[in-house]
Amino acid sequence: MISFSAVSKRYPGGQDVLRGVSLTVNAGELVFITGHSGAGKSTLLKLIPAIERPSTGSVIVNGQNVSALRPAAIPFLRRNLGLVFQDQKLLYDRSVYENIMLPLSFSSLAPREAARRARAALDKVGLLGREKANPVQLSGGEQQRVAIARAVVNRPAILIADEPTANLDAEAAQRVLEIFVAFNQVGVTVLLATHDLGLVTRYGRRVLRLAAGHVVEDSAP
Amino acid sequence: MRSWLRQHRRALVAALGKLAAQKASGGVSALVIGVALSLPAGGYSLLEGLSSLAAGVALEPQISVYLKTGSTQSDADALAARLKSDARIGQVRFVPRTEALKELKATEGLADVIDALDHNPLPDAFVVRARDSSPETLAELAQELRRAPTVAHVQADAVWARRLASLARLGRLAVLLLAALLAFGLVAVTFNTIRLQILTQRDEIEVSKLIGATDTFIRRPFLYLGLLQGLAGGALALGIVWAGLSLLNGEVLTLAQTYGSSFRFDFLSQGDALAVMLFAGALGWLGASLSVSRYLLEVQPK
16 A cells, blocks of 8 residues: 655755665554654655655555656645644634634535534544634644544545654543554554654554664564 | 535635735725726726817817908908818808907907907908818818918817827826836735735645645635735725716816816726726736745745
Protein backbone atom coordinates (compact mmCIF):
# COMPACT_ATOMS: atom_id res chain seq x y z
CA MET A 1 0.00 0.00 0.00
CA ILE A 2 2.86 2.36 0.87
CA SER A 3 6.41 1.70 -0.16
CA PHE A 4 9.59 3.74 0.12
CA SER A 5 12.58 2.73 -1.95
CA ALA A 6 15.99 4.22 -1.24
CA VAL A 7 14.45 7.52 -0.15
CA SER A 8 16.76 10.32 0.91
CA LYS A 9 15.74 13.81 1.88
CA ARG A 10 18.01 16.78 2.22
CA TYR A 11 16.54 20.17 3.08
CA PRO A 12 18.09 23.10 1.24
CA GLY A 13 21.37 24.00 2.91
CA GLY A 14 20.87 21.40 5.59
CA GLN A 15 21.73 17.92 6.58
CA ASP A 16 20.35 14.70 5.22
CA VAL A 17 17.23 14.02 7.25
CA LEU A 18 16.54 10.66 5.64
CA ARG A 19 19.26 8.44 4.15
CA GLY A 20 18.29 5.61 1.86
CA VAL A 21 15.10 4.58 3.63
CA SER A 22 13.33 1.57 2.16
CA LEU A 23 10.20 0.13 3.72
CA THR A 24 6.80 -1.27 2.87
CA VAL A 25 3.56 -0.91 4.77
CA ASN A 26 0.79 -3.30 3.80
CA ALA A 27 -2.92 -2.55 3.80
CA GLY A 28 -4.46 -2.96 7.22
CA GLU A 29 -1.22 -2.57 9.17
CA LEU A 30 -0.71 -0.34 12.19
CA VAL A 31 2.90 0.88 12.27
CA PHE A 32 4.45 2.95 15.04
CA ILE A 33 7.37 5.08 13.94
CA THR A 34 9.66 6.02 16.80
CA GLY A 35 12.97 7.70 17.30
CA HIS A 36 14.42 10.80 18.93
CA SER A 37 13.33 14.17 17.70
CA GLY A 38 15.30 14.97 14.56
CA ALA A 39 15.48 11.31 13.60
CA GLY A 40 13.34 11.99 10.52
CA LYS A 41 9.92 10.74 11.65
CA SER A 42 8.01 13.87 10.59
CA THR A 43 9.81 14.09 7.27
CA LEU A 44 9.08 10.45 6.54
CA LEU A 45 5.37 11.00 7.17
CA LYS A 46 5.31 14.24 5.13
CA LEU A 47 6.59 12.42 2.07
CA ILE A 48 3.42 10.32 1.86
CA PRO A 49 0.93 13.19 1.25
CA ALA A 50 3.58 14.98 -0.88
CA ILE A 51 3.96 17.83 1.62
CA GLU A 52 7.67 17.21 1.09
CA ARG A 53 9.31 15.62 -1.94
CA PRO A 54 12.19 13.17 -1.64
CA SER A 55 15.61 14.31 -2.85
CA THR A 56 16.25 10.85 -4.27
CA GLY A 57 14.30 7.61 -4.34
CA SER A 58 10.59 7.12 -4.77
CA VAL A 59 7.49 6.93 -2.61
CA ILE A 60 4.60 4.83 -3.91
CA VAL A 61 1.14 5.16 -2.37
CA ASN A 62 -1.63 2.93 -3.73
CA GLY A 63 0.43 2.26 -6.83
CA GLN A 64 0.92 5.98 -7.45
CA ASN A 65 4.41 7.47 -7.44
CA VAL A 66 3.68 10.48 -5.25
CA SER A 67 7.24 11.77 -5.47
CA ALA A 68 6.62 12.50 -9.16
CA LEU A 69 3.04 13.72 -8.88
CA ARG A 70 2.20 16.94 -10.71
CA PRO A 71 1.00 19.69 -8.34
CA ALA A 72 -2.58 19.70 -9.63
CA ALA A 73 -3.00 16.03 -8.68
CA ILE A 74 -1.79 16.47 -5.09
CA PRO A 75 -5.12 17.63 -3.58
CA PHE A 76 -6.79 14.44 -4.80
CA LEU A 77 -4.03 12.31 -3.27
CA ARG A 78 -4.50 14.09 0.07
CA ARG A 79 -8.27 13.58 0.09
CA ASN A 80 -7.63 9.85 0.25
CA LEU A 81 -5.34 10.21 3.25
CA GLY A 82 -6.30 11.13 6.78
CA LEU A 83 -3.71 13.51 8.21
CA VAL A 84 -3.27 14.38 11.89
CA PHE A 85 -0.63 17.04 12.39
CA GLN A 86 1.79 17.55 15.23
CA ASP A 87 0.31 20.98 15.95
CA GLN A 88 -3.25 19.84 15.13
CA LYS A 89 -3.86 22.82 12.84
CA LEU A 90 -7.42 23.40 14.01
CA LEU A 91 -9.11 26.66 13.10
CA TYR A 92 -9.96 28.59 16.23
CA ASP A 93 -12.32 31.04 14.56
CA ARG A 94 -15.03 28.40 14.14
CA SER A 95 -16.77 25.60 15.96
CA VAL A 96 -15.67 21.99 16.30
CA TYR A 97 -18.38 20.99 13.83
CA GLU A 98 -17.20 23.52 11.21
CA ASN A 99 -13.64 22.31 11.64
CA ILE A 100 -14.73 18.79 10.85
CA MET A 101 -16.85 19.94 7.89
CA LEU A 102 -13.85 21.65 6.28
CA PRO A 103 -12.57 18.64 4.27
CA LEU A 104 -16.12 17.85 3.19
CA SER A 105 -16.59 21.34 1.77
CA PHE A 106 -14.06 20.57 -0.99
CA SER A 107 -15.84 17.43 -2.06
CA SER A 108 -19.06 17.17 -4.01
CA LEU A 109 -20.94 15.53 -1.17
CA ALA A 110 -24.59 16.48 -0.67
CA PRO A 111 -25.05 18.62 2.48
CA ARG A 112 -27.18 16.05 4.27
CA GLU A 113 -24.65 13.27 3.69
CA ALA A 114 -21.82 15.59 4.76
CA ALA A 115 -23.59 16.43 8.02
CA ARG A 116 -24.19 12.74 8.67
CA ARG A 117 -20.52 11.91 8.16
CA ALA A 118 -19.38 14.76 10.38
CA ARG A 119 -21.56 13.52 13.20
CA ALA A 120 -20.37 9.95 12.67
CA ALA A 121 -16.74 11.11 12.89
CA LEU A 122 -17.46 13.04 16.09
CA ASP A 123 -19.15 9.98 17.51
CA LYS A 124 -16.12 7.80 16.79
CA VAL A 125 -13.80 10.09 18.74
CA GLY A 126 -16.31 10.45 21.57
CA LEU A 127 -17.06 14.15 21.09
CA LEU A 128 -20.68 14.01 20.04
CA GLY A 129 -22.39 16.83 21.90
CA ARG A 130 -19.37 19.14 21.76
CA GLU A 131 -19.82 20.14 18.10
CA LYS A 132 -20.89 23.70 18.90
CA ALA A 133 -17.91 24.34 21.16
CA ASN A 134 -14.90 26.34 20.00
CA PRO A 135 -11.68 24.26 19.97
CA VAL A 136 -10.08 26.61 22.54
CA GLN A 137 -12.73 25.55 25.05
CA LEU A 138 -11.56 21.95 24.78
CA SER A 139 -8.74 20.19 26.58
CA GLY A 140 -5.59 19.18 24.71
CA GLY A 141 -6.79 15.60 24.41
CA GLU A 142 -10.17 16.71 23.11
CA GLN A 143 -8.54 19.04 20.57
CA GLN A 144 -6.42 16.15 19.35
CA ARG A 145 -9.57 14.07 18.97
CA VAL A 146 -11.20 16.86 16.91
CA ALA A 147 -8.13 16.74 14.66
CA ILE A 148 -8.58 12.97 14.32
CA ALA A 149 -12.28 13.38 13.51
CA ARG A 150 -11.36 15.88 10.76
CA ALA A 151 -8.82 13.42 9.39
CA VAL A 152 -11.25 10.51 9.20
CA VAL A 153 -14.37 12.34 8.04
CA ASN A 154 -13.54 11.60 4.40
CA ARG A 155 -13.20 7.88 5.30
CA PRO A 156 -9.60 7.49 4.19
CA ALA A 157 -7.97 4.08 3.82
CA ILE A 158 -4.73 5.43 5.27
CA LEU A 159 -4.40 7.46 8.47
CA ILE A 160 -1.14 9.29 9.15
CA ALA A 161 -0.52 10.89 12.54
CA ASP A 162 2.56 12.85 13.56
CA GLU A 163 3.10 12.85 17.35
CA PRO A 164 -0.61 12.87 18.20
CA THR A 165 0.16 12.24 21.88
CA ALA A 166 3.00 14.74 22.20
CA ASN A 167 1.57 17.21 24.69
CA LEU A 168 -0.97 15.00 26.40
CA ASP A 169 -0.98 13.46 29.86
CA ALA A 170 -0.81 9.67 30.07
CA GLU A 171 -4.55 9.17 30.27
CA ALA A 172 -5.41 11.44 27.35
CA ALA A 173 -2.57 9.93 25.31
CA GLN A 174 -3.88 6.46 26.04
CA ARG A 175 -7.35 7.46 24.89
CA VAL A 176 -6.05 8.98 21.65
CA LEU A 177 -4.02 5.84 20.89
CA GLU A 178 -7.07 3.65 21.51
CA ILE A 179 -8.92 5.61 18.81
CA PHE A 180 -6.18 4.87 16.27
CA VAL A 181 -6.18 1.20 17.25
CA ALA A 182 -9.97 1.13 16.82
CA PHE A 183 -9.71 2.57 13.32
CA ASN A 184 -7.05 0.01 12.48
CA GLN A 185 -9.35 -2.76 13.67
CA VAL A 186 -11.92 -1.78 11.05
CA GLY A 187 -9.30 -2.01 8.30
CA VAL A 188 -7.68 1.43 8.15
CA THR A 189 -3.93 1.43 7.58
CA VAL A 190 -2.35 3.60 10.30
CA LEU A 191 1.11 5.19 10.46
CA LEU A 192 1.76 6.92 13.76
CA ALA A 193 4.93 8.71 14.78
CA THR A 194 5.84 9.08 18.45
CA HIS A 195 9.01 9.58 20.45
CA ASP A 196 7.45 7.73 23.38
CA LEU A 197 8.47 4.12 22.80
CA GLY A 198 7.10 2.96 26.16
CA LEU A 199 3.62 4.03 25.22
CA VAL A 200 3.43 1.90 22.09
CA THR A 201 5.24 -1.32 22.90
CA ARG A 202 2.32 -2.63 24.92
CA TYR A 203 0.20 -2.86 21.78
CA GLY A 204 2.45 -5.49 20.29
CA ARG A 205 2.43 -3.92 16.83
CA ARG A 206 5.11 -3.31 14.24
CA VAL A 207 7.58 -0.65 15.36
CA LEU A 208 9.94 1.18 13.02
CA ARG A 209 12.77 2.93 14.81
CA LEU A 210 14.57 5.75 13.04
CA ALA A 211 17.93 7.16 14.01
CA ALA A 212 19.81 9.84 12.08
CA GLY A 213 17.79 9.21 8.96
CA HIS A 214 18.19 5.43 8.89
CA VAL A 215 15.72 2.70 9.80
CA VAL A 216 17.64 1.03 12.63
CA GLU A 217 14.97 -1.36 13.79
CA ASP A 218 11.89 -2.86 12.14
CA SER A 219 10.27 -5.20 14.58
CA ALA A 220 7.20 -7.02 13.47
CA PRO A 221 5.15 -8.48 16.31
CA MET B 1 -23.51 20.04 -12.22
CA ARG B 2 -25.46 20.34 -9.00
CA SER B 3 -22.40 19.95 -6.87
CA TRP B 4 -20.57 22.48 -9.04
CA LEU B 5 -23.36 25.00 -8.44
CA ARG B 6 -23.27 24.16 -4.76
CA GLN B 7 -19.53 24.85 -4.64
CA HIS B 8 -20.07 28.24 -6.28
CA ARG B 9 -22.96 29.10 -4.03
CA ARG B 10 -20.84 28.23 -1.01
CA ALA B 11 -18.00 30.43 -2.26
CA LEU B 12 -20.41 33.31 -2.87
CA VAL B 13 -21.97 32.96 0.59
CA ALA B 14 -18.49 32.80 2.13
CA ALA B 15 -17.49 35.94 0.23
CA LEU B 16 -20.66 37.75 1.35
CA GLY B 17 -19.90 36.72 4.89
CA LYS B 18 -16.37 38.06 4.62
CA LEU B 19 -17.64 41.31 3.11
CA ALA B 20 -20.03 41.69 6.03
CA ALA B 21 -17.31 40.77 8.52
CA GLN B 22 -14.85 43.27 7.07
CA LYS B 23 -17.24 46.14 7.79
CA ALA B 24 -15.01 49.22 7.94
CA SER B 25 -12.10 48.12 5.75
CA GLY B 26 -14.32 46.54 3.09
CA GLY B 27 -16.58 49.57 3.16
CA VAL B 28 -13.66 51.90 2.74
CA SER B 29 -12.32 50.09 -0.30
CA ALA B 30 -15.80 50.01 -1.86
CA LEU B 31 -16.02 53.74 -1.14
CA VAL B 32 -12.64 54.35 -2.78
CA ILE B 33 -13.78 52.43 -5.84
CA GLY B 34 -17.10 54.29 -5.83
CA VAL B 35 -15.63 57.77 -5.57
CA ALA B 36 -12.97 57.05 -8.17
CA LEU B 37 -15.46 55.61 -10.65
CA SER B 38 -17.95 58.42 -10.10
CA LEU B 39 -15.47 60.85 -11.70
CA PRO B 40 -15.45 59.34 -15.20
CA ALA B 41 -19.11 58.25 -14.90
CA GLY B 42 -20.18 61.75 -13.85
CA GLY B 43 -18.00 63.36 -16.49
CA TYR B 44 -19.59 61.14 -19.06
CA SER B 45 -23.11 62.17 -17.96
CA LEU B 46 -22.21 65.86 -18.20
CA LEU B 47 -20.72 65.36 -21.65
CA GLU B 48 -23.77 63.48 -22.84
CA GLY B 49 -25.89 66.40 -21.60
CA LEU B 50 -23.76 68.97 -23.40
CA SER B 51 -23.71 66.92 -26.61
CA SER B 52 -27.48 66.69 -26.57
CA LEU B 53 -27.54 70.45 -26.12
CA ALA B 54 -25.31 70.86 -29.17
CA ALA B 55 -27.46 68.42 -31.09
CA GLY B 56 -30.53 70.48 -30.13
CA VAL B 57 -28.96 73.60 -31.61
CA ALA B 58 -28.01 71.82 -34.78
CA LEU B 59 -31.63 70.74 -35.15
CA GLU B 60 -32.35 74.39 -35.91
CA PRO B 61 -29.98 74.73 -38.85
CA GLN B 62 -30.34 78.49 -39.18
CA ILE B 63 -28.01 80.82 -40.95
CA SER B 64 -28.52 84.57 -40.80
CA VAL B 65 -27.30 86.46 -43.87
CA TYR B 66 -26.91 90.25 -43.53
CA LEU B 67 -26.66 92.37 -46.64
CA LYS B 68 -24.32 95.32 -46.97
CA THR B 69 -25.85 98.61 -45.90
CA GLY B 70 -26.86 100.56 -48.95
CA SER B 71 -27.88 97.49 -50.90
CA THR B 72 -30.82 98.04 -53.19
CA GLN B 73 -34.02 96.07 -53.45
CA SER B 74 -32.75 94.44 -56.62
CA ASP B 75 -29.62 93.21 -54.79
CA ALA B 76 -31.92 91.62 -52.22
CA ASP B 77 -34.11 90.05 -54.92
CA ALA B 78 -31.09 88.64 -56.71
CA LEU B 79 -29.77 87.04 -53.53
CA ALA B 80 -33.24 85.71 -52.65
CA ALA B 81 -33.45 84.03 -56.07
CA ARG B 82 -30.01 82.52 -55.61
CA LEU B 83 -30.84 81.21 -52.14
CA LYS B 84 -34.13 79.72 -53.26
CA SER B 85 -32.46 77.90 -56.15
CA ASP B 86 -29.87 76.26 -53.82
CA ALA B 87 -30.79 72.61 -53.29
CA ARG B 88 -29.27 72.53 -49.80
CA ILE B 89 -31.57 75.28 -48.58
CA GLY B 90 -35.06 74.43 -47.40
CA GLN B 91 -36.59 77.73 -46.37
CA VAL B 92 -35.75 81.37 -46.94
CA ARG B 93 -37.27 84.22 -44.95
CA PHE B 94 -36.59 87.83 -45.89
CA VAL B 95 -36.34 90.33 -43.04
CA PRO B 96 -36.45 93.90 -44.47
CA ARG B 97 -34.47 96.50 -42.56
CA THR B 98 -37.61 98.46 -41.65
CA GLU B 99 -39.16 95.39 -40.09
CA ALA B 100 -35.99 94.55 -38.20
CA LEU B 101 -36.03 98.06 -36.77
CA LYS B 102 -39.65 97.63 -35.74
CA GLU B 103 -38.82 94.37 -33.96
CA LEU B 104 -35.93 95.97 -32.20
CA LYS B 105 -38.08 98.92 -31.18
CA ALA B 106 -40.56 96.53 -29.59
CA THR B 107 -37.76 95.36 -27.27
CA GLU B 108 -38.17 97.00 -23.93
CA GLY B 109 -35.87 99.92 -23.22
CA LEU B 110 -34.60 100.25 -26.77
CA ALA B 111 -37.44 102.36 -28.20
CA ASP B 112 -35.99 105.67 -26.99
CA VAL B 113 -32.54 104.81 -28.24
CA ILE B 114 -33.82 103.98 -31.69
CA ASP B 115 -36.04 107.07 -31.83
CA ALA B 116 -32.90 109.11 -31.22
CA LEU B 117 -31.27 107.75 -34.35
CA ASP B 118 -31.62 109.86 -37.44
CA HIS B 119 -31.49 106.87 -39.79
CA ASN B 120 -32.02 103.11 -39.71
CA PRO B 121 -28.61 101.46 -39.12
CA LEU B 122 -29.85 97.95 -39.76
CA PRO B 123 -29.29 96.03 -43.02
CA ASP B 124 -31.73 93.82 -44.86
CA ALA B 125 -31.34 90.21 -43.86
CA PHE B 126 -32.29 86.67 -44.80
CA VAL B 127 -32.87 83.83 -42.35
CA VAL B 128 -31.98 80.64 -44.15
CA ARG B 129 -32.79 77.14 -43.00
CA ALA B 130 -30.76 74.27 -44.42
CA ARG B 131 -32.28 70.91 -45.22
CA ASP B 132 -29.34 69.06 -43.72
CA SER B 133 -28.63 69.93 -40.12
CA SER B 134 -25.05 68.62 -39.85
CA PRO B 135 -22.60 71.27 -38.64
CA GLU B 136 -20.31 70.49 -41.59
CA THR B 137 -22.94 71.35 -44.22
CA LEU B 138 -23.94 74.50 -42.39
CA ALA B 139 -20.38 75.69 -42.09
CA GLU B 140 -19.78 75.02 -45.77
CA LEU B 141 -22.95 76.90 -46.78
CA ALA B 142 -22.07 79.83 -44.57
CA GLN B 143 -18.61 79.95 -46.12
CA GLU B 144 -20.05 80.14 -49.65
CA LEU B 145 -22.62 82.80 -48.76
CA ARG B 146 -19.89 84.90 -47.21
CA ARG B 147 -18.23 85.16 -50.62
CA ALA B 148 -21.30 86.74 -52.31
CA PRO B 149 -20.50 90.41 -53.17
CA THR B 150 -23.65 91.88 -51.62
CA VAL B 151 -23.31 89.99 -48.33
CA ALA B 152 -21.77 91.80 -45.39
CA HIS B 153 -21.93 89.16 -42.67
CA VAL B 154 -23.04 85.57 -42.24
CA GLN B 155 -23.84 84.16 -38.84
CA ALA B 156 -24.16 80.42 -38.53
CA ASP B 157 -25.22 79.00 -35.15
CA ALA B 158 -23.89 75.70 -36.34
CA VAL B 159 -20.35 76.90 -35.95
CA TRP B 160 -20.51 77.08 -32.21
CA ALA B 161 -22.45 73.83 -32.21
CA ARG B 162 -19.53 72.34 -34.06
CA ARG B 163 -17.09 73.79 -31.58
CA LEU B 164 -19.15 72.31 -28.81
CA ALA B 165 -19.18 68.97 -30.56
CA SER B 166 -15.42 68.89 -30.95
CA LEU B 167 -15.06 70.04 -27.36
CA ALA B 168 -17.30 67.17 -26.35
CA ARG B 169 -15.13 64.78 -28.35
CA LEU B 170 -12.09 66.09 -26.52
CA GLY B 171 -13.92 65.73 -23.22
CA ARG B 172 -14.92 62.17 -24.05
CA LEU B 173 -11.29 61.31 -24.73
CA ALA B 174 -10.31 62.88 -21.42
CA VAL B 175 -12.99 60.86 -19.62
CA LEU B 176 -11.72 57.69 -21.29
CA LEU B 177 -8.16 58.43 -20.24
CA LEU B 178 -9.33 59.17 -16.71
CA ALA B 179 -11.29 55.92 -16.63
CA ALA B 180 -8.29 53.95 -17.86
CA LEU B 181 -5.99 55.51 -15.25
CA LEU B 182 -8.46 54.98 -12.44
CA ALA B 183 -8.99 51.40 -13.58
CA PHE B 184 -5.34 50.73 -12.75
CA GLY B 185 -5.85 52.35 -9.37
CA LEU B 186 -8.93 50.27 -8.65
CA VAL B 187 -7.20 47.05 -9.58
CA ALA B 188 -4.45 48.06 -7.16
CA VAL B 189 -6.98 48.80 -4.38
CA THR B 190 -8.66 45.40 -4.75
CA PHE B 191 -5.28 43.73 -5.08
CA ASN B 192 -4.34 45.11 -1.71
CA THR B 193 -7.58 44.38 0.15
CA ILE B 194 -7.59 40.81 -1.13
CA ARG B 195 -3.94 40.48 -0.09
CA LEU B 196 -4.87 41.52 3.45
CA GLN B 197 -7.78 39.10 3.41
CA ILE B 198 -5.47 36.28 2.32
CA LEU B 199 -3.06 37.12 5.14
CA THR B 200 -5.83 37.06 7.76
CA GLN B 201 -7.01 33.70 6.43
CA ARG B 202 -3.56 32.23 6.16
CA ASP B 203 -4.30 29.43 8.62
CA GLU B 204 -7.45 28.37 6.87
CA ILE B 205 -5.72 28.38 3.47
CA GLU B 206 -2.81 26.38 4.81
CA VAL B 207 -5.00 23.75 6.45
CA SER B 208 -7.25 23.54 3.41
CA LYS B 209 -4.24 22.93 1.17
CA LEU B 210 -2.96 20.25 3.53
CA ILE B 211 -6.18 18.29 3.58
CA GLY B 212 -6.89 18.31 -0.13
CA ALA B 213 -8.47 21.57 -1.29
CA THR B 214 -7.63 22.42 -4.90
CA ASP B 215 -6.23 25.83 -5.73
CA THR B 216 -9.41 26.59 -7.66
CA PHE B 217 -11.45 25.94 -4.55
CA ILE B 218 -9.26 28.17 -2.40
CA ARG B 219 -9.20 30.92 -4.99
CA ARG B 220 -12.95 31.05 -5.57
CA PRO B 221 -14.20 32.93 -2.46
CA PHE B 222 -11.49 35.58 -2.94
CA LEU B 223 -12.52 36.11 -6.55
CA TYR B 224 -16.12 36.50 -5.47
CA LEU B 225 -15.01 38.91 -2.76
CA GLY B 226 -13.22 41.05 -5.38
CA LEU B 227 -16.24 40.92 -7.67
CA LEU B 228 -18.64 41.92 -4.88
CA GLN B 229 -16.37 44.73 -3.76
CA GLY B 230 -16.21 46.01 -7.34
CA LEU B 231 -19.98 45.80 -7.76
CA ALA B 232 -20.54 47.61 -4.45
CA GLY B 233 -18.12 50.30 -5.65
CA GLY B 234 -19.95 50.52 -8.98
CA ALA B 235 -23.31 50.93 -7.25
CA LEU B 236 -21.82 53.59 -5.01
CA ALA B 237 -20.43 55.42 -8.05
CA LEU B 238 -23.88 55.44 -9.67
CA GLY B 239 -25.35 56.78 -6.43
CA ILE B 240 -22.77 59.57 -6.28
CA VAL B 241 -23.38 60.53 -9.92
CA TRP B 242 -27.13 60.50 -9.37
CA ALA B 243 -26.89 62.69 -6.27
CA GLY B 244 -24.44 65.04 -7.99
CA LEU B 245 -26.62 65.47 -11.06
CA SER B 246 -29.76 66.04 -8.96
CA LEU B 247 -27.93 68.77 -7.10
CA LEU B 248 -26.63 70.29 -10.33
CA ASN B 249 -29.97 70.10 -12.13
CA GLY B 250 -31.62 72.38 -9.59
CA GLU B 251 -29.23 75.17 -10.56
CA VAL B 252 -29.10 74.26 -14.25
CA LEU B 253 -32.87 74.48 -14.55
CA THR B 254 -32.94 77.99 -13.09
CA LEU B 255 -30.24 79.03 -15.54
CA ALA B 256 -31.92 77.29 -18.50
CA GLN B 257 -35.24 78.97 -17.78
CA THR B 258 -33.70 82.40 -18.24
CA TYR B 259 -32.88 81.23 -21.78
CA GLY B 260 -36.39 79.83 -22.23
CA SER B 261 -35.07 76.26 -22.20
CA SER B 262 -35.96 73.32 -20.02
CA PHE B 263 -32.54 71.74 -20.37
CA ARG B 264 -31.36 69.37 -17.64
CA PHE B 265 -28.65 66.74 -17.31
CA ASP B 266 -30.03 63.23 -17.64
CA PHE B 267 -28.82 60.36 -15.44
CA LEU B 268 -26.86 57.62 -17.21
CA SER B 269 -29.01 55.40 -19.41
CA GLN B 270 -29.77 51.88 -18.17
CA GLY B 271 -27.19 50.46 -20.56
CA ASP B 272 -24.51 52.91 -19.39
CA ALA B 273 -25.33 52.26 -15.73
CA LEU B 274 -25.06 48.53 -16.37
CA ALA B 275 -21.74 49.11 -18.13
CA VAL B 276 -20.41 51.01 -15.08
CA MET B 277 -21.45 48.12 -12.81
CA LEU B 278 -19.91 45.49 -15.09
CA PHE B 279 -16.71 47.52 -15.46
CA ALA B 280 -16.39 47.90 -11.68
CA GLY B 281 -17.14 44.23 -11.11
CA ALA B 282 -14.60 43.16 -13.73
CA LEU B 283 -11.92 45.38 -12.18
CA GLY B 284 -12.60 43.90 -8.74
CA TRP B 285 -12.37 40.39 -10.14
CA LEU B 286 -9.14 41.21 -11.97
CA GLY B 287 -7.52 42.75 -8.87
CA ALA B 288 -8.56 39.76 -6.78
CA SER B 289 -7.29 37.22 -9.28
CA LEU B 290 -3.92 38.96 -9.56
CA SER B 291 -3.65 39.11 -5.79
CA VAL B 292 -4.69 35.50 -5.30
CA SER B 293 -2.27 34.19 -7.92
CA ARG B 294 0.51 36.20 -6.35
CA TYR B 295 -0.07 35.42 -2.68
CA LEU B 296 -1.52 31.93 -2.67
CA LEU B 297 1.84 30.70 -3.85
CA GLU B 298 3.35 32.15 -0.70
CA VAL B 299 1.14 30.08 1.55
CA GLN B 300 2.97 26.78 1.27
CA PRO B 301 2.18 24.39 4.09
CA LYS B 302 5.09 22.67 5.80
